[in-house]
Amino acid sequence: MAVPRTGPNLTKIAAALGVSSATVSNALSGKGRVSADLVQKIRQKADELGYVPSNAGRALRTGRSGVLGLVLPDIANPLFPQIAQAMEMAASNNGYGVLIADSRGEVTTQTDAIGRLIERGVDGLIVIPRRGTRIGAVGCPVAMVDTPSTPGNTVSADHWEGGEQIARHLSDLGHKKILLLGNDPASNVQNDRIGGMKAALGRDICHQTIWLEPILRDGGTTASLKLPYLVESGVTAIATVSDLLALRVLTELQTAGFRVPGHVSVTGFDDLIFSPVVTPALTTIHMDMAQIAEIAVAALIAEITGTQKIKSTTPQQKRTVPDTVMADTSRVPMELIIRSSTGPATPYQTHIPNGETL
């Protein structure tokens, strides 16, 4: 094709000033020895010509692309916007770009997704694994964002502590009989959250855990949670592991004529986009994704820029252990957001779903 490169490059700037391209490179990167006023002139000329360094050229020479891969096996995750935004921001603050990959929920394609990213030459991977999926050796540093209790985890929110906060909040409101509602018992995150809740509930508080996903799988989508029955049997609070579940519970209760939080308090997790705008607004736990992203990206970059010296000399024999990186802080605290879906416990005596004034 012989596409004539249009944009200005190092050589063009060098030619315009009558110096060598090496000097221009040094001046712009501040590495070699270049006199102050020549640096000045080069900078100016570069701006004037609208110089944009070629990533391809740099990548080829340095062996680093300046791009991180973001893998979300479960992209349907409603937290995705938050995660993507936070990661992109953290990366671009550090001069990196973010390439996304999606594996459509299937485990087999997760490997493909990672493969695609590797082929594109990413310098590192950020992986939000789905239900504890292990990542095989990939040949580049990997930051895993799962739960503090997951082996190989780099950084994550302290889901356990978040669970404790929610449980304490409900406990403080006087709730004595609480339903803990999870979705997938195989999820590390959800187990941590539920674990934290249980740990924070004193012996005087009765609680029961229900996992939704197995029920739906066995009973079909029509399977009911029998929430009205549970409430009538004395449950005054339902703590879920996700705002999505909380929303489901909330609307189901409201349709059945119960008042939230009048009859039952409901809590969620994650502070999703809809949580503040529903009525009643959801009491939930917010995670500081920006901070998590910052730590994950920092750890990744540290590994990337420091890993060269220990480069394995035997290219054929890949390491079998994933190169998950470590961070100084591996768990960031979560924040309790109290809104309107929780209130004082009012033990349910007689069932009057309708016909009463607030």
Next chain:
Amino acid sequence: MAVPRTGPNLTKIAAALGVSSATVSNALSGKGRVSADLVQKIRQKADELGYVPSNAGRALRTGRSGVLGLVLPDIANPLFPQIAQAMEMAASNNGYGVLIADSRGEVTTQTDAIGRLIERGVDGLIVIPRRGTRIGAVGCPVAMVDTPSTPGNTVSADHWEGGEQIARHLSDLGHKKILLLGNDPASNVQNDRIGGMKAALGRDICHQTIWLEPILRDGGTTASLKLPYLVESGVTAIATVSDLLALRVLTELQTAGFRVPGHVSVTGFDDLIFSPVVTPALTTIHMDMAQIAEIAVAALIAEITGTQKIKSTTPQQKRTVPDTVMADTSRVPMELIIRSSTGPATPYQTHIPNGETL
């Protein structure tokens, strides 16, 4: 640094077989003239060594990176997962990667975000603009996904027709007094949706349009929509421009003691993740993001691979018109999803919010 490249490259394969690297390149790309069995042997050797072509080398030589940029000025958009997933899939099916950029909602940083992508050498941009923001000249092909009525639009869902579908559905159910609820009157998408709704409602149907965002801006977050008043004044259906709004309306009505769809029918738009799981499940409009993405990516790639010959010979003088590409089909139909939040119109006589059996 002198990082010794570990992975196998063309030269290594060539050396292993005693041929030239050019032949290997030709064999793998199927371009030059190479005998059938040599191609065979080269392919085999490449697999054996686990050869992965270097993107940097290829990009440098060909001037194309094989990466598309995805710009979502409004990343908080709950449709983001769907969009990102569809785009990534369409791109990777065509051998391209997707680099994301976020402008955190601000218009000024939108330019920065695009700039970052350009600097990373993307071959083309996919832009989902926020409220009709225009994209300046960027120097690479751009696919805009907005509304069919937006000038410069490449492809999008037929929001107008979606609005018509929803309106017809409500009309068929016998609703005569309908509230149309939008959020941002400056949004092209929302205007199309509302426009379609209005167009499909016959003269015998009374409707009123309310925009939420201006009300909230003037009246603060506490401003109420006075939904109960509206319902009591005879509105039997509320058609919103988004599932998020529909959810808001739904929960507000339920809390006020109204039954959906018993007293009022509620509809949304976009079929967001929570829409099927709330009670009652939302009747809404689903857009075929996969198809939109496929069309956008195809149009972009066509432009990318065909644009070389008309490369401008005057690099300095950038085009002032954005290079938005055109597609054969610019509007893809939407699909009406009827669930439980809509039902026959039952004109509201006496207000009995509570105390009645369904």
Next chain:
DNA sequence: AGCGTTTGATTAATCGATTAACCATTGATT
């Protein structure tokens, strides 16, 4: 003055894939 050192800049090799231009066979044609 003579020697070593610092400063400032240049040369040239390199990363890996692509491709235009070229060379060497073999086969076909008149």
Next chain:
DNA sequence: AATCAATGGTTAATCGATTAATCAAACGCT
């Protein structure tokens, strides 16, 4: 048999930035 074309492959240049290895000049020091 001589010429031409097709086939199969090689050479070498190129994309743009980086950087190790030089080189030349200016400076400091005894």
